[in-house]
Amino acid sequence: MNLAKNKQEIMKQVAVLVSDEQKAQPVEVIAVTKYVDVATTQVLVNLGVQHLGENRVDKFLEKYHQVKGKSLTWHLIGSLQRRKVKDVIDYVDYFHALDSLKLAQEIQKRATKPVKCFLQVNISREASKHGFYVEELDGLLEELAKLDKIILVGLMTMTPFEASDDEKQAIFHQARLINENLAKKKITQMPFEHLSMGMSGDFALAIKEGATFVRIGQSFFKE
Template identity: 60%
Template sequence: MDLAKNKAKIFKSVEEAAEAENNTQGVNVIAVTKYVEAEVAHQLVEVGVRHIGENRVDKFLEKYHALAGQPVTWHLIGSLQRRKVKDVINLVDYFHALDSVKLAKEINKRADHSINCFLQVNLSEEPSKHGFLKNEIEEALLEIAELPNINLVGLMTMAPLKASQAELEALFDETYRLKEDIKAKNIKNMPMTDLSMGMSGDYLVAIKHGATFVRIGTAFFQ
């Protein structure tokens, strides 16, 4: 495992994909470190990675404290139980899995500042995935708009594991269009400037459809 080499390869491919789409906003690469120890996460920072993402609260806290003082933007990208919100929410820079109004209300209650959140959407309607179904989004937005500590920066979605190229294209395009529709409504505390979508196997397709944050794990550590 050559982290420097893998980082350079990933960042180059992301930069080229963004340039091909005339993406002037740029694409942020989140290194997902759930399967590696804090020391490896530290090595990623040393080779120039600035965004670290964790799925679980305990692993997030472990790495957050181990890398204290490092130039890291912290992302909690996995599902968050309401009872654990108080333990972690004021440490994250971005929370990617806002999947219920109840969770939004708990975050609003526990946060001591405005939290950058992605609304998790399940447009493929997979029973195994969390997130708002398309017909649930409008009502949820109305309720979330009344929560001053929730700053909805965009949408997050995950593609089905065995999705075809055509299915990936359709899902990511639909997510982009939904984000733009919400943005056009100018709802308070919902700038909707970003899209969190794309992982090691499909991030180039996601960038083609407007992703501004991609979550990459396996490709860093192979």
């Protein structure tokens, strides 16, 4: 694989999309390194990648402690079991999969500092996906407002693998509208200023609909 070429292509595509959409806010590209080893991840960092994302706690911790670089930002993007919160939460800069009140309460109990979290919403209502349904959000925020270690920076959502581009864009569009409405509530520690959505196959659609963080894995490591 040609990591330098792949990285250059991704960043160029994102820059063009940001310019075309006249976005006031930058789009941060998270390199999802769950399928590659520490050495390959280190090469990416040496090429200038600053945002790293992992799905699993063990892989996150392995890379956190071994990959070296200035100003790295670490994203835990996969589901987190409550029993593992204590092992990892203080190393996480952004947690993208807050999908239950009990998990939030465990983070509140274990974290020694506030954690920037994305609330995972299941807009497509897929049974196989985690996340809150849209109609659950208002009641949920009342409970989360009691937890001072949780900072809700925005929503995270995913689209069904088999969805058409139109269907994916509709889901991303709905996520943006919900995020904007939640931001208007101006709840303490809930700015809802970011959107985590879009992966290798659909990040262009996500950026057009307001994504500020995109989670890209396969496109970095293609042959």
